[in-house]
Amino acid sequence: QKEVEQDPGPLSVPEGAIVSLNCTYSNSAFQYFMWYRQYSRKGPELLMYTYSSGNKEDGRFTAQVDKSSKYISLFIRDSQPSDSATYLCAMSAAGEGRLAFGKGNQVVVIP
């Protein structure tokens, strides 16, 4: 079983819809959870950073972490064509430098 599972998609939604992305993981030691957005031919940029369980909101983006279920989610409200990108989940254990990445989820927002 891979450490992090993420359905690669692609996911197409109409503009204004809610985008829902998720990842599951197997390592109970993970405590830091991140979502990155990557545009084509660019490096990933950090979108959301969450420590342990709970919700975090930043503008149109909401990240949720459920450690009991080993499940994390990213929601994008009022999606825009500029949100079209690949979204990667990543996580690490406390004190560890390396991140475990999901495969990435390609999202296309149709105008």
Place this chain on the structure above:
Amino acid sequence: GAVVSQHPSRVICKSGTSVKIECRSLDFQATTMFWYRQFPKKSLMLMATSNEGSKATYEQGVEKDKFLINHASLTLSTLTVTSAHPEDSSFYICSAREGNTGELFFGEGSRLTVL
């Protein structure tokens, strides 16, 4: 937010030559930097962890003599692809961990094409 600069963004070289890629943390000190490789439509693959002032830690299967990593200062790490071959053509990305928050910031990536 914190900025990580990577240079060059694109490089084309002949087979057998060496190429150096730089990764700089512009507004914070990074004791730890990471180097990744990304194949088309694949996730990031960690190649090595670079610690300032000490030898890099390479992931299993990554040739340390081929991918030389130097982390000479708290703001600069370099990756040198030695004796490059066409199969080394890839997108190489660095990241740096910000000391206070632990957040990881990525460079823009360097696309290497070996002819």
